[in-house]
Amino acid sequence: MKQSILISSINRDIKLEKLLVRYPFTKPNQIKKASIYCDKVYETVLEYLSKYLNKEHNLNWSKRSWRILIGPWLARFIETTYEKWHVLENLKDKCPKIIIKARKNKNYNFSCYDHDDFSNKNQTDEWNELILTYLIERYSRLNLKKSIKGNYEHHYNSIKKEKLDFFSFSKKIVLQSLSRFLRLFIKTNDGIIYYSYINGVINKFKLSLSLGQLPQIYSFSDYNNNYKSLQKITRKRKTNFKFCKNRKDKFLIVIEDLINKMFPVIYLEKFQHLQSLSSKRGFPKKPKFILTSCPPITKDETFKFWVSCQVYNKKKLIMMQHGGAAYGTPYFQPSVPRHEIKISDKFLSWGWGENGKILKVPAPIILNQSSRYIRNGKILLVFHDPRKHITTFQADSLWGERTSQYYKQQSDFLLSLPNTLISKFFFKFFPGREAKKIEFNKYLTKTLRKTIFKQLEENHNFNQVQKNYELLIFNYNSTGFLEAIGIGRPCILFLDKKVMPFSNKEAKIFGKLKKAGILHFHKKSLINHLNNINNNIDKWWSNKEVKIARNIFCNRFVLSNDDCLKIYRNILIAK
Numbered sequence: 001m002k003q004s005i006l007i008s009s010i011n012r013d014i015k016l017e018k019l020l021v022r023y024p025f026t027k028p029n030q031i032k033k034a035s036i037y038c039d040k041v042y043e044t045v046l047e048y049l050s051k052y053l054n055k056e057h058n059l060n061w062s063k064r065s066w067r068i069l070i071g072p073w074l075a076r077f078i079e080t081t082y083e084k085w086h087v088l089e090n091l092k093d094k095c096p097k098i099i100i101k102a103r104k105n106k107n108y109n110f111s112c113y114d115h116d117d118f119s120n121k122n123q124t125d126e127w128n129e130l131i132l133t134y135l136i137e138r139y140s141r142l143n144l145k146k147s148i149k150g151n152y153e154h155h156y157n158s159i160k161k162e163k164l165d166f167f168s169f170s171k172k173i174v175l176q177s178l179s180r181f182l183r184l185f186i187k188t189n190d191g192i193i194y195y196s197y198i199n200g201v202i203n204k205f206k207l208s209l210s211l212g213q214l215p216q217i218y219s220f221s222d223y224n225n226n227y228k229s230l231q232k233i234t235r236k237r238k239t240n241f242k243f244c245k246n247r248k249d250k251f252l253i254v255i256e257d258l259i260n261k262m263f264p265v266i267y268l269e270k271f272q273h274l275q276s277l278s279s280k281r282g283f284p285k286k287p288k289f290i291l292t293s294c295p296p297i298t299k300d301e302t303f304k305f306w307v308s309c310q311v312y313n314k315k316k317l318i319m320m321q322h323g324g325a326a327y328g329t330p331y332f333q334p335s336v337p338r339h340e341i342k343i344s345d346k347f348l349s350w351g352w353g354e355n356g357k358i359l360k361v362p363a364p365i366i367l368n369q370s371s372r373y374i375r376n377g378k379i380l381l382v383f384h385d386p387r388k389h390i391t392t393f394q395a396d397s398l399w400g401e402r403t404s405q406y407y408k409q410q411s412d413f414l415l416s417l418p419n420t421l422i423s424k425f426f427f428k429f430f431p432g433r434e435a436k437k438i439e440f441n442k443y444l445t446k447t448l449r450k451t452i453f454k455q456l457e458e459n460h461n462f463n464q465v466q467k468n469y470e471l472l473i474f475n476y477n478s479t480g481f482l483e484a485i486g487i488g489r490p491c492i493l494f495l496d497k498k499v500m501p502f503s504n505k506e507a508k509i510f511g512k513l514k515k516a517g518i519l520h521f522h523k524k525s526l527i528n529h530l531n532n533i534n535n536n537i538d539k540w541w542s543n544k545e546v547k548i549a550r551n552i553f554c555n556r557f558v559l560s561n562d563d564c565l566k567i568y569r570n571i572l573i574a575k
Contacts (some may be wrong), residue, residue: 004099007129010087011389012399016095023401024090025083025393029500032332033395034086038079039335041252045259046074048243057271065308068317068343069454070267072298073115074465075335076392077262078255079120084132085254088140096141102133103148110258111234114266114301119391129387131258139254143300179217183282186477187213191289194218194303195331197322198364203565210569221277221302234261266301273467278302284316289572293320294336297343311343318571319344320364323479326394328352328557330477334394337410346571350482351559359571362561363486365479371488372478373467375538379530380469383410384476385430391489402499409496410475413523421530426455428465471537476500485518485550486558490541491521494526509553516549 003016014021025031036196053059088103089097108130112118121127131308136144190213198204200524208215237260244256266274283306290310296303297319319340321327326334328349341357343349350363380555386398386406398406417425427571466472472491474481484491494512495502502510513519517540520526540546554560561567 002097002143004101005093006148007100007126007132010091010100010132010328011083012127012404013401014091014095016098019095021091021094024086024412025390026401026405027498029333033256033392034082035079035332035334038075038082038393039338041082041255042075042078042335043070044252045078045243045255046071048241049074050060053267056268061308061312064343065312067310067339068297068311069301069304070264071339071343073118073264073267075339076115076119076122076227077259077549079335079393080390081131081255081258082251083393084128085139085251087141088132088135092140092142097143098146099143100136101147102136103129104134105130108261109231109234110261111230112262112264113230113270114264116299116301118262118264119299122391123387123389124411125388133259135254138257139250175217175219177397179219182214182216185214186216186282186284186530189288190216190284192216192218192283192287192291194290194292195294195322196291196320196364196568197293198565198568199367199369201366207568210565211572218296220296220300220301221281223303230265233265237269239268241242243340269316274301274305276384278305282399286313289316289318291318291572293322294340295322297340298336300536306523316345317343318346318348320348324557325479329436329502329506330394331503333396335392336394348571351554351556360559361567361571362564363482363558364564364568366483366560367564368438368488369463369483369487370467373489375470376468377535377537378426378469379421379424379471379473380426380428380465381475382478382480383427383429384478398499405499406475406496409499409523413494416523416527418527418531421527421534426469430461448558452474477502482558486554486560488550490537491518492526492529495519495521497521506556509556512549512552516546518546518549518553 005016010095011023013023019265025034036485041114046063046067049059049070050063053066053070054061057130110127110131112121130183133144133146136142191211193204193208193216195218196204196207198207205215239260241256241260241263244252247253281302283303287310290307292303292307297307307317321337327335328351341355344357346360347353347355349358351360353360382407388399388403390399391397414425415421462483466480466484466489470490472480472484472489473493473494474491475485477495481491482495483489510519514521517529520529
């Protein structure tokens with residue numbers, strides 16, 4: 001008797017009779033290997049697309065300019081596709097006779113408007129299952145049975161933007177009005193500072209004035225996507241990308257096929273429209289410099305277009321580190337920082353890096369932040385941002401089976417907490433996600449779940465939140481952890497090394513954190529530590545060994561300096 005599975009189960013360990021087919025991307029070395037291979041594919045495809053798009057749009061852009069515009073989408077497209085293709089290949093090798101049950105569908109419409117549209121669709125079950133079905137039908141010898149009732153109605157084509165409340169809407173209108181007013185004073189050669197992560201409006205104002213220019217307010221370009229029009233456009237598409245010279249590379253053949261269907265229309269059919277929208281943003285024509293970071297350099301299409309033009313015209317692009325997890329500490333460098341370093345003239349890190357292009361600067365995110373907090377014994381546990389489906393091959397990213405592993409570790413920890421501690425715990429999920437409704441639930445007892453969800457911290461502003469708790473526990477190497485330890489707030493890092501490994505180069509630094517009680521890998525260790533410091537967190541945090549470990553870590557990953565703005569000014573005006 002042949003065994004069968006639902007197509008929705010494919011991004012997990014598959015438990016069959018007398019057989020367990022392991023998900024092939026749970027171990028760090030597996031993810032690293034996949035990332036390296038995908039990067040090679042990326043460079044091959046980018047080389048071809050740069051030439052193709054130059055010819056198509058009558059341009060002479062460098063590969064670097066095209067890397068800026070299409071690179072973030074291309075990397076995500078390749079990595080998410082590879083994950084699905086490799087999982088199918090692994091399943092085919094381990095269990096070739098298995099039957100995969102899929103939903104009936106009449107057509108495969110994979111069209112997307114831009115990077116953001118692709119990213120949103122990529123997190124829907126419909127999109128992922130349609131791609132898997134397509135790959136099985138076209139490129140796999142696996143048995144496919146379309147037996148699930150009901151066709152997909154392409155719900156991913158009608159993803160709605162979150163409605164703003166009155167306060168948020170009013171704030172948006174005021175900022176837009178102020179932005180238009182300030183734009184009147186932009187000089188032709190003013191520098192651009194867009195998502196600098198400098199803490200505080202006053203500090204941003206001071207930096208701009210020190211550069212001899214008025215501060216500007218930039219926000220993401222907002223344009224409406226007509227999805228019905230989008231499908232019409234892609235149905236008429238006549239592209240025939242042919243970059244796979246080596247027909248032995250089966251995955252490259254897959255990419256060549258799918259990219260014709262998924263290549264965003266904003267880079268091809270709507271390119272002139274993109275150019276028009278970009279020209280209306282009011283950016284200076286000949287900027288002295290461009291200082292930016294993620295997410296604008298990833299998601300803001302009109303800004304990316306403008307940057308691509310400026311880089312082609314030899315203007316200086318300076319990229320800034322924008323957070324914690326992906327920078328300096330991971331087991332390997334993921335695609336996002338690789339991309340940011342490659343496209344930049346200079347990359348500003350918060351303390352790490354030996355590359356000549358990388359400048360070590362004070363972390364602007366902690367500038368003038370207060371370390372004061374309420375000594376009330378309350379503990380805040382800050383959760384990661386798990387995804388149901390892969391976004392990128394990053395050592396600490398969570399998706400599919402990795403999400404399950406992460407929540408299993410956290411739930412085991414919470415279930416082991418004594419009553420004396422659980423009453424002090426409060427919980428904060430990643431903003432903008434309904435994390436409390438996903439898989440975490442199934443690992444918790446009803447009693448504990450009720451306790452937890454009565455103690456949720458709903459405030460999205462972390463700077464405001466952290467002051468209300470005496471101790472912060474982060475279960476991933478987050479930006480929040482860097483902020484907390486950087487300003488001297490009592491904090492703990494609780495990691496599963498199997499899910500979120502750190503760089504071997506930094507083992508000594510993390511070893512000192514572990515010895516000082518700031519870093520824990522096991523629930524027993526953390527619970528014992530919490531019991532020991534329960535009534536005197538200050539005494540532990542001011543301990544000499546803890547101070548030394550904190551200083552060593554901060555000198556490497558979250559530098560501070562009172563002359564932060566002066567340092568930034570000197571970098572920006574340097575030729």
